[in-house]
Amino acid sequence: MSIRCTLMKRPYVIINCAMSVDGKVALRTRRQTRISSYEDMKRVHELREKVDAVLVGIGTVLSDNPSLKAKEKYLGRKPRKQPIRIVLDAKLRIPEQAEVLDGTTPTIIFVREGMKSQRILKNATVIEVREDKDGILDLEEVLSILWEKGVRKLMVEGGGTVIWEFIRRG
Numbered sequence: 001m002s003i004r005c006t007l008m009k010r011p012y013v014i015i016n017c018a019m020s021v022d023g024k025v026a027l028r029t030r031r032q033t034r035i036s037s038y039e040d041m042k043r044v045h046e047l048r049e050k051v052d053a054v055l056v057g058i059g060t061v062l063s064d065n066p067s068l069k070a071k072e073k074y075l076g077r078k079p080r081k082q083p084i085r086i087v088l089d090a091k092l093r094i095p096e097q098a099e100v101l102d103g104t105t106p107t108i109i110f111v112r113e114g115m116k117s118q119r120i121l122k123n124a125t126v127i128e129v130r131e132d133k134d135g136i137l138d139l140e141e142v143l144s145i146l147w148e149k150g151v152r153k154l155m156v157e158g159g160g161t162v163i164w165e166f167i168r169r170g
Helices: 003-008 038-050 058-064 139-148 160-168
Strands: 012-015 053-057 084-088 107-112 125-129 153-156
Touching (some): 012 160, 084 139, 153 160
Parallel strands (some): 084 107
């Protein structure tokens, strides 16, 4: 982890993204299409085991329903640890049957201010954060809260929208 992250009290962020040769990360319909090889998937699951948390946006949850856990299938052994699962979901649209809400490992859902009282979710901690001037959940605040919760290494696996926002905001 870098000194900069420690001084800023923000996790070290790793962005993981598979894309086609023409730079696409999803189909126009946003349906899941696997473009990663077995070796890519193995590396992703090794990273999941090494980081403190994995973050996606609600679009990824709605289209792919990922577990965001390190899987024995790709590691060739039982995972030594599982990451905290983080979902950016401004409007609290996450389905109750979503894999990330299975209760097997901690899940944090970040929502915009005023949304927490809209629904009670089992197996997740819901945290309200401000929206920035563009109407996007304030990533600075999200990262600060994650740091306070002990997250030092964060892997962003989100789709194009979430990945772009992390890149754009540095």
